[in-house]
Amino acid sequence: MTDLIMGVETSCDETAVAMVEDGKKIISNIVASQIKVHQKYGGVVPEIASRQHMECIIPVIDKALSESGKKLSDLSGIAVTYGPGLVGSLLVGLSVAKAIAYAQNIPLIGVNHLEAHIYANFLEHKGIKTPLICLIVSGGHTSLVYIKDFRKYKLLGQTKDDAAGEVFDKIAKVLDLDYPGGPIIEQLAKEGNSSLIKFPRPLLNDGSYDFSFSGLKTAVIYYIKELKEKNKIIPVKDILSSFQQAVVDVLVEKTLRAALEFKTKQIVLAGGVAANNSLRKKIKEKASLLNIRVFYPSISLCTDNAAMVASAGYYKLKENKKSSLDLDVVSRLTLV
Missing domain, CATH: 3.30.420.40 (ATPase, nucleotide binding domain)
Known part of the structure; x- marks a missing residue:
């Protein structure tokens, strides 16, 4: 049976949502970048970033679902970045992921952003051992x-x-x-x-x-x-x-x-x-x-994206590493 995981990434200045099957097959991978918004400031402004996430998150989810041809009811779980990152930005993604997990009665899987970056490689390379x-x-x-x-x-x-x-x-x-x-x-x-x-x-x-x-x-x-x-x-x-x-x-x-x-x-x-x-x-x-x-990884999977979050979430789900709906964001988080 195929496991379909939705990944949600809002740790900094990209609002991203992806649909990934069995941790390796990308069905859709949508990223809304905020680079142009922050360019005039010479860096990311946390408050502006969180507001942009709030504006973009639902349209990005809708587009990820539309491009994948899937529905929320098809999901086996939802993986979301809970840290490290900007607190306000992380809260947007985590809040939406919790709502979907609760409404669909599916597992919530909190993913460390650093760990997710590792799994970007497994989405494209079969020879990694x-x-x-x-x-x-x-x-x-x-x-x-x-x-x-x-x-x-x-x-x-x-x-x-x-x-x-x-x-x-x-x-x-x-x-x-x-x-x-x-x-x-x-x-x-x-x-x-x-x-x-x-x-x-x-x-x-x-x-x-x-x-x-x-x-x-x-x-x-x-x-x-x-x-x-x-x-x-x-x-x-x-x-x-x-x-x-x-x-x-x-x-x-x-x-x-x-x-x-x-x-x-x-x-x-x-x-x-x-x-x-x-x-x-x-x-x-x-x-x-x-x-x-x-x-x-290819360039698009090096930068922040949700496909890598979904992949990491799949492997955590296989180990039954689910998160509670009480999961909170952690701005500073190491890998181990």
């Missing part, structure tokens, strides 16, 4: 995880301050570039010299699997500030290329070291920054020399 190392690298989180088996995780390290995605956004803002910073920086960095400026590689050789990008951010900002004070030309493309390379070097080095230490032959990337082509290319090249396979 545990154990493996997963690098979750998104706007607000940078985590390195050892996955022994489905839903059996060991957190090896995580960001101590600014996550990789946050630093991309902040550097873009300093240079008056568009929000979000990741795509525009990657585009401009292609035309720059990545070895021209020697920016620091924080915690690269400290022996841990933790990350820290605050010092790198400060180094880039002060480099730009110094050039401005001396009325010198700011080589934007070279700065961005050198900055991006520093981030990629740290992410790749620590991920490969973890794969070697835990003797895994597979690595998966997850999260919005996993869409970065420089990161994908470098980790794949270096991993191939070690006979390690690398997987990552």
Whole structure:
């Protein structure tokens, strides 16, 4: 018997709803982005984000149902992100999911947003086998995880301050570039010299699997500030290329070291920054020399979406990991 799960994702600035069969087959996957709304502020404004979710959530649900050709009565369960994220935004998705679960008398499955990003890979790749190392690298989180088996995780390290995605956004803002910073920086960095400026590689050789990008951010900002004070030309493309390379070097080095230490032959990337082509290319090249396979989702499944939430929810439901209707949102939530 097929299990149909509706996924609901409202942790930040995307209102997303998806219908997924048996944790792997996407029937519909609708995302209403708020990027244009927040661009003029240079970042996400929490209050505006929650209001946008309230306006969009029902139309997005209706569209997901319409495109799938399914009805609410066909659902085996409803999976929803309950954290981490913006409290107001999370509450919109969780409240609607609870209402549907109660009205349809189906299981409510609370899903950790970070865990959901991992499952984006299982929606597209059949060759993934545990154990493996997963690098979750998104706007607000940078985590390195050892996955022994489905839903059996060991957190090896995580960001101590600014996550990789946050630093991309902040550097873009300093240079008056568009929000979000990741795509525009990657585009401009292609035309720059990545070895021209020697920016620091924080915690690269400290022996841990933790990350820290605050010092790198400060180094880039002060480099730009110094050039401005001396009325010198700011080589934007070279700065961005050198900055991006520093981030990629740290992410790749620590991920490969973890794969070697835990003797895994597979690595998966997850999260919005996993869409970065420089990161994908470098980790794949270096991993191939070690006979390690690398997987990552398509661009649409790297960014926040509800298909990954539905997939993670399916596997939790298989373990009878249902949530109570008393489930509350958690703004700060780790994977384990």
